[in-house]
Each structure stands twice: as structure tokens, then as C-alpha cells.
Amino acid sequence: MDSIGIVGAGAWGTALAATIRRAGRNVVLWAHEAEVVAGINATRTNATYLPGIALECGIRATIDLAEIAAQGVVLLVTPAQHLRATARALAPLWRPGTPAVICAKGIEQGTLAMMTEVVEAELPTAAIAVLSGPTFAIEVARGLPTAVTLACADQVLGKRLVEAVGTPTFRPYLADDLVGAEIGGAVKNVLAIACGIVEGRGMGDNARAALITRGLAELTRLAVAKGGRPETLMGLSGLGDLILTASSTQSRNYSLGFALGEGRSLADILASRRAVTEGVWSAGAVVDLAGRLGIEMPICAGVDSVINRGQDLDQAIAALLNRPFRAETR
Numbered sequence: 001m002d003s004i005g006i007v008g009a010g011a012w013g014t015a016l017a018a019t020i021r022r023a024g025r026n027v028v029l030w031a032h033e034a035e036v037v038a039g040i041n042a043t044r045t046n047a048t049y050l051p052g053i054a055l056e057c058g059i060r061a062t063i064d065l066a067e068i069a070a071q072g073v074v075l076l077v078t079p080a081q082h083l084r085a086t087a088r089a090l091a092p093l094w095r096p097g098t099p100a101v102i103c104a105k106g107i108e109q110g111t112l113a114m115m116t117e118v119v120e121a122e123l124p125t126a127a128i129a130v131l132s133g134p135t136f137a138i139e140v141a142r143g144l145p146t147a148v149t150l151a152c153a154d155q156v157l158g159k160r161l162v163e164a165v166g167t168p169t170f171r172p173y174l175a176d177d178l179v180g181a182e183i184g185g186a187v188k189n190v191l192a193i194a195c196g197i198v199e200g201r202g203m204g205d206n207a208r209a210a211l212i213t214r215g216l217a218e219l220t221r222l223a224v225a226k227g228g229r230p231e232t233l234m235g236l237s238g239l240g241d242l243i244l245t246a247s248s249t250q251s252r253n254y255s256l257g258f259a260l261g262e263g264r265s266l267a268d269i270l271a272s273r274r275a276v277t278e279g280v281w282s283a284g285a286v287v288d289l290a291g292r293l294g295i296e297m298p299i300c301a302g303v304d305s306v307i308n309r310g311q312d313l314d315q316a317i318a319a320l321l322n323r324p325f326r327a328e329t330r
């Protein structure tokens with residue numbers, strides 16, 4: 001595990017490269033765009049996706065997936081909707097047993113597959129792990145203290161992964177519930193949009209606290225229905241990430257919700273940003289998955305109705321507020 005391959009040189013893949021290099025590993029970083037590869041290798045920064053962060057010489061960018069597949073561990077850090085195509089391209093190059101650590105947060109549109117299901121299908125010989133938690137890329141890149149969940153079914157392998165990537169300021173906590181870890185990361189993005197809307201609409205801090213808490217109930221229901229454990233959702237990859245993302249304008253999801261709440265159109269907001277806003281792409285899949293499993297997720301459904309089904313924002317808010325009263329713990 002001396003050398004780590006990272007697939008995806010967006011903000012998160014680049015920040016992971018920076019922190020893993022500080023852990024003493026060599027890093028090969030694959031970017032989708034040739035100009036990003038050239039820029040990193042020439043200037044030692046990723047000016048497109050994580051400007052202002054100096055990247056050490058032990059980090060090398062490549063456009064060649066074969067170089068990634070030759071590393072001892074591979075981190076998968078593309079946006080969720082691109083993970084299948086990237087994993088499929090890696091498949092012929094994959095060495096059986098190589099750990100694949102999923103760092104993307106989302107549910108696949110159409111198939112409604114979790115990222116572990118995508119990787120199981122496309123890289124069936126990979127040893128899968130999930131790395132998730134409250135992690136703004138820029139803070140990790142700057143070396144600010146951060147803790148994450150690293151979930152792996154094989155706890156011996158999990159410990160080796162923790163040792164390979166952990167530092168005093170990037171602290172992985174080992175877990176074995178992959179489903180719980182990834183559902184938390186995927187659904188909090190949708191909930192963060194809802195919390196941003198509430199803030200942008202001036203609906204108050206009580207409303208945001210209510211959304212975070214009832215949102216936690218929603219994502220826990222979905223995780224349990226998919227085979228995850230409730231206690232995982234109380235950890236870094238669940239509650240921890242939900243608190244972070246649902247209360248900070250650093251979050252792309254929260255800030256998009258904020259702008260929607262202020263009255264801007266979705267098309268206008270998306271046109272003004274290059275960075276991925278995963279909650280927009282996963283909202284429909286989360287709601288469809290919940291429907292398939294018979295799970296109620298009214299906050300996510302409200303976000304989906306506004307983003308994908310043309311519902312008026314005030315009507316969506318009114319629909320949520322006028323739901324029947326119910327017991328808190330059911």
C-alpha cells in the first residue's frame with residue numbers, strides 16, 4: 001500500500017491526494033481532462049478544481065487508467081453518475097483482490113444502485129471499502145483536523161487501509177457497515193439542499209434543526225431497508241456529514257438550496273458552477289429507491305419535486321408543513 005491510485009481529480013480526489021501524500025504514500029491521480037493532468041504535472045496545483053493548494057512531487061497526474069490499476073489501492077472519486085463508466089473502463093486492467101475505496105457520494109440514476117452495487121457489478125474481483133464523512137475538500141487539503149468513516153467488510157484489510165491513509169489530522173474510524181456509510185453520504189446531499197432552501201427562504205433556525213433531525217430519520221430508514229445498521233447513521237458518515245453539509249455555505253448542496261430559497265432558478269444556479277452538486281443528481285434516485293422499498297422520505301421527496309418535477313417551491317414547503325402529525329419514533 002505504498003502507492004495509491006486515485007480516480008478523479010476534482011476537489012475531493014485532489015484533496016485526498018494531498019493528505020495521503022502527507023501520510024507518506026506516493027500518489028498517482030487520474031483526471032478525466034487532459035488539461036487538468038498537464039496543469040497538475042506542470043504547476044503542482046489543480047487550478048481547475050482545487051486552486052491555491054500546492055501538491056507535493058510525490059503526487060503525479062495521469063490520463064492513463066492502466067497506471068491507476070497498477071497501484072496497490074485505488075480510490076474511486078469521480079462524481080457518482082460517472083462511477084460506472086469509469087469502473088467499467090478500469091475492469092480489463094484490474095488486478096484481482098486490489099482494494100477499491102469508494103469516495104463518491106450518490107445513488108445512480110435509472111438503476112437506483114448504490115455505489116457499492118455499481119462497483120460490485122463492474123469490478124467483481126475488487127475488495128471494496130467505503131470512505132465517507134464530514135469532509136470539505138479544501139479543509140482536508142489544508143491539513144485541518146478531519147475524521148471519517150472507513151468501512152470495510154474485511155477488518156484486517158480495513159486496518160491496513162486506515163494505516164495507509166490516516167494522519168493525525170485525517171483520522172479514519174474503522175467500520176464494517178458499508179451500506180450505512182454510503183447511504184448517509186448519498187442522502188445528506190439531498191437533505192442539505194432542503195436545509196439551504198429553508199435558510200434562503202428565511203424560515204429560521206428551528207426549521208433547519210427540524211429538517212436535520214427528521215432528515216436523519218429518513219436516511220436511517222433507507223439505510224436500514226438496504227441492510228445498514230442504525231448506529232452507523234449516528235456516526236461520522238451519517239449524522240456527522242449531515243450536520244456539516246446542512247449548515248455551511250461551503251457546501252455546494254446547501255448553497256444551491258440557499259439560492260433556490262432566494263428565488264433563483266435551478267438552471268441559472270447550475271449554469272454558474274462547474275463543481276458537481278450531487279444532491280441534484282441523486283434526489284430522484286433516492287426517492288425512487290425509497291418508493292421501491294416502501295420507505296417514506298417526505299423531505300427528499302419535496303426536494304425531488306422542486307428539482308425534477310417542476311413543483312413550485314412554496315407549494316412543496318406547504319405540503320411538508322401540512323403533513324399529518326405523527327409519532328416521533330415511528
Ligand SMILES: NC(=O)c1ccc[n+]([C@@H]2O[C@H](COP(=O)([O-])OP(=O)(O)OC[C@H]3O[C@@H](n4cnc5c(N)ncnc54)[C@H](O)[C@@H]3O)[C@@H](O)[C@H]2O)c1
Pocket residue numbers: 008009010011012013014031032033049077078079080082086103104105106135136137138274275276277278
Ligand atoms: N468536494 C468535496 O468537498 C467532497 C468531499 C467528500 C466527497 N465528495 C464527493 O466526491 C465526488 C467527486 O466530487 P468532487 O468534489 O471531487 O468533484 P468536483 O465538482 O470538484 O469536480 C467534478 C469532477 O467530475 C469529473 N468529471 C466530469 N465529467 C466526467 C466524466 N464524464 N467521467 C469522469 N469524471 C468526470 C471531473 O473530472 C472532476 O473530477 C462526489 O461524489 C462528491 O460528493 C466531495
Ligand SMILES: O=P(O)(O)OC[C@H](O)CO
Pocket residue numbers: 105133134135136137189192241244245250251252253254276277278
Ligand atoms: O460541498 P458538498 O455539498 O458536495 O459536500 C461536500 C462533502 O460531501 C461534505 O462532507
